[in-house]
Every structure is written in C-alpha cells, then in structure tokens.
Amino acid sequence: MTRPVVVWFKRDLRVFDHAPLRRAVENGPILPLYVIEPDYWQQPYASGRQWQFLKDSLLALDHALTRLGQPLWIAQGPIDQVLNQLHSRFDFSQIWSHQETGPDWTFQRDRLVKDWCQSHGVHWQECRQHGVVRGLAGRRKWATQWQALMDEPCIDAPERVIGVGLPDTPAIRCLETSPVAPEPSTRVQPGGLEEGMKLLDSFLTERGRSYRGGMSSPLTAEQVCSRLSAHFSVGSVSLRNAWQASESARISYKAQPTDARFAASLKSFGSRLHWHCHFMQKLESEPRLEWEPVHRGFIGLRDKTPDRAGRLERLTLGQTGWPFVDACLRSLAQTGWLNFRMRAMLVAIASYHLWLDWVDTAPIFARWFTDFEAGIHFSQMQMQAGVTGINANRIYNPIKQSEDQDPDGQFIRRWLPELEAVPAPWIHQPWKLPKSKQRALGCEVGVHYPEPVGDPVQLAREARARLKAWMAERDLKPEAMRVLTTHGSQLRQKRPRYGKKTTSSQLQLEL
Ligand SMILES: Cc1cc2nc3c(=O)[nH]c(=O)nc-3n(C[C@H](O)[C@H](O)[C@H](O)COP(=O)(O)OP(=O)(O)OC[C@H]3O[C@@H](n4cnc5c(N)ncnc54)[C@H](O)[C@@H]3O)c2cc1C
8 A cells, every 4th residue: 555644633623724634635545643642631721621622523523534535543642652653554754734833732742743753754744724924033024924824715625535444443432531630510612613614604694793792791792702712723613714704704794784783793803813813923933921921021020929829719719709700700610611801801800909920820711711722822811911011901890890791790690699689789799788688688798609809999909009019110111122023913013002091902912
C-alpha cells in the first residue's frame, strides 16, 4: 500500500472548509487521527464540560469521515509515543494539520512534534484556519490580512476519501473513558457539526434579529446570541463559513427596510468574529499572557493576600451574597456559558471588589467555560482586571447591573431558589429587607442566603484607591506604548484613548 498521509485533527473537528484534509487527500491514502493527550486534561484550565462537548464533536467527525469512506482513528497517550507507534506500523512521511494557537502546553507539544518529525524524516505541513498570523512583526496590516483570509472561498469537503481502513478500536469505544473528572450534573450544550450548523442557521434566520439589543442581559442573551463559541473553539464550525454566511444574510437584510435591525445585528456579530482572531493573535504574539499581565508594570498589583482563600471560595461557590452576581456564577457553573457582559462583570467583581489576582481566577473561569479559548480568555481576563495599562478600567456596580439587566429578579430567582419569595424591589439587595419581613418570607439573610461579602460601593472605592496609588508610584507609559504597538488594533493605534470614556462595544475590543 502507498504510504498514507496523516491528517492530525486538533481544534478543527469538521470536514468542510478543512484545508489539511483536502491537501492530504491529494497526496495519498489518509490516516485521519485525533490524539487524546491525558497530560493536557490535567492542566488547570481543562474541565469535564469541555471534554463532554469535545466528545460529541469527535463522534460527529467520525460519522462525517465514515460517510466519506474512512473512519477516524483515535489514539490516547503522549503525542510522541502515539506517533512512534503509528509510524512503525504505517511508515507515513507527511502530517497535515491546522496551526494551533493555544495555551503554552500546546505550544510545547507542537515543538515536540516538530522535533519528532525532523528526527523521523516526516514532513509536517500546517495550514491557517483563523485570522492569526504566525511570526507577525506588527499589527499595521493585520486587519487586511484577516479580511483576505475570510473572503477566500470555503474549501469543499472531499466527496470520497481513500484511507488506511478501520481503526483497531471504533471511536465510540475510545471515548468511553473520560481523561478528566466528569461533570454529570451540568447542562452543557451539545457539540458536533450538525448542532453547530443548526445554531448558525437559526441565528441568521431568526434568533439574531434582536442580537444587538438583547446581548447584554442574561435574560435574553441565551436566546439571541449565536452560541457558536464552543463550536469555534473545537472547530466544528468554520469561522470563515460563519463569517461568509453572516455577511451574505446581512447584505440581503440590508436591502429590506423592515430588516434593517437584523442587518445591524449581523454587523455587530461580524465585528465579534473579527475580535475572535484579534484576541487570539495577542497570545500567538506573546504566549506569556497566559500567566503574566501584558503590561509588565502591573505584575504584583494584587498580592496574594492571606485572606484571599475565603473570598475565592465565596466566588467559586456563588455565595458572595450579591444575588445577581451569585445567579450569574451559578448559572455559569451549571450551563458552561454566560454572555459577554456578565463574564466581564464577574471578572471585574473578582478583581476589584474581591481584589483577587486574575492569575488565580483565570483557571477557575476557564474550567467553567465550555468554550474556553486561551487567546480570548487570558486577554479578556486581563482587560477586565485592569492590567493592560491602556484600557479604561471598568468597575461595575453589581446592584446597578442587577437592576438594569434583571429588573424583576427573574434571572436571580431562576438560579437562587432560596430567594424565590423575595419581592422585586428587594431581590437586588435582600439584606435591606427588615428582619421581620425576612422571617415572614422564610428567607433570612445570614441563614438561608449569605450576608453580602461587603458594601459594593465601599469595596469599589478601596479598589480604585489601590489602583491609583499603584499607578502614581510608577512610570507606566513606555510599557503602555509597547503594548499598544504590539497588540493594538490599527484603528486604536491611530487614535489612542488615554483617559477617555468608552462605549460598551469598545469595551470588548479596546486593545
Ligand atoms: C473574562 C472573559 C473571558 C472570556 N473567555 C472566552 C473564551 O474562553 N472563549 C470564547 O470564545 N469567548 C470568551 N469570551 C468572549 C465572549 O464572552 C464569548 O465569546 C461569548 O460570550 C460567547 O457566546 P456566543 O458564541 O453566543 O457569542 P456571540 O456574541 O454570538 O459572538 C460570536 C462569536 O464572536 C466571538 N466573540 C464574541 N465576543 C467576543 C469578545 N469579546 N472577544 C473575542 N471574541 C468574541 C466568539 O467567537 C463568539 O462565538 C470571554 C469574555 C470575557 C469577558
């Protein structure tokens, strides 16, 4: 038999718009491979919900490949051992995969694979799948390159593939044992290509109509947001496919005056697809962002204070005593998803009011997110924690957010059943309800629901003062300029925004 070509599936679990698969098919019979790497699943950001979603996506990929004529091979173990075994059996001389921008663990693993390929005379070819540019010198032309990649036609799936034959163990059996602690009680969204395409379709035909107005409140966001993030994260939906479908829908809605709102919503959606890659580029350019503030002047800002364990625990359990915050935390812990604004609020509360170091909270939030995407995650954690040095710091008032985003307390009651009987005006601050009334309602603060962790206004004031003192003692501007030049969007570099007020959509991009 001709030597097969390995297609190494990583975070690109689909057959449509998959350049490595297409190219491999042109070069010989294929061995489509996914490797479960136990050591990855021991990393602090990996979780059972991510595994669950990945597992669905792998089964769907196996079905798709089987329909094309060659089922997926799933191996388990350290990558070099897996490659050694397969190489001695198949003597392959090529590996095709997509480039990956992940946490440092994946970067080191890829280095190992590169060395392995060199020492075994195997040619490893990597294709781009996102707008991330490897070895980028500066951001000046980045947006143009992103656009060019998104405008290239999507790559059709091969009609049929010739492969190495059936794997020793079918995919479903390889996926029986979880490499990470399972989370049976969570309501994680289902994965897989079909699920992803259904979401894209319903978003572009109906759900996305109110995206712009409905994305901020957790009451509406679940329905009006695309919910595609986890699919982009494992690659079951191609970002380029989503961009092209969204652009074509936007143009047709724009032509109808009655659909102007839908068109505007899809414009916002399109911007976010751009941000997806914009944030991943940061980690690609500076992998240390996983553990260090992008602005080095903020290293050590939040000391490991001795009483932090208690605050960390209240955050982790959703027991801060601020109902809206706890509802968001518990909803995230149960479902694995939360809208952008509420994610930003939670990280700001953790970083300012509770004065917890983002380095400690980043893995906790990452494990909660089914859609964990390292480049977006670590950059957003830093932005919301105020350690980038070039963004306006946003210190949310949890009570105001509660009154604005959940005026009747519907979301709070859904996630905090112990507050079910508390009437609307008090639900945002139940500790203000007279004790006799609390007893009558069967919900006593301090008994059935925790006392608040503090006065949010006072805690915010203290955080602001600490930050101000820190900044006054240092010259932070030169490093801020470096951050801006390395990572700032073209637009931002032209118009630096020191000290100016930001709009909510700028808050998401702003670097
Ligand atoms: C602290 C923090 C951590 C985050 N961690 C992640 C993460 O690990 N993975 C992740 O995919 N998103 C992350 N986000 C960004 C954002 O909250 C999610 O992408 C979004 O809520 C996912 O829901 P959706 O797919 O319905 O998004 P939609 O609103 O429908 O947006 C479509 C897509 O655009 C991208 N996107 C949306 N908002 C942003 C943004 N602000 N920055 C970059 N890309 C964006 C995502 O790929 C998303 O799927 C984080 C935000 C914050 C504040």
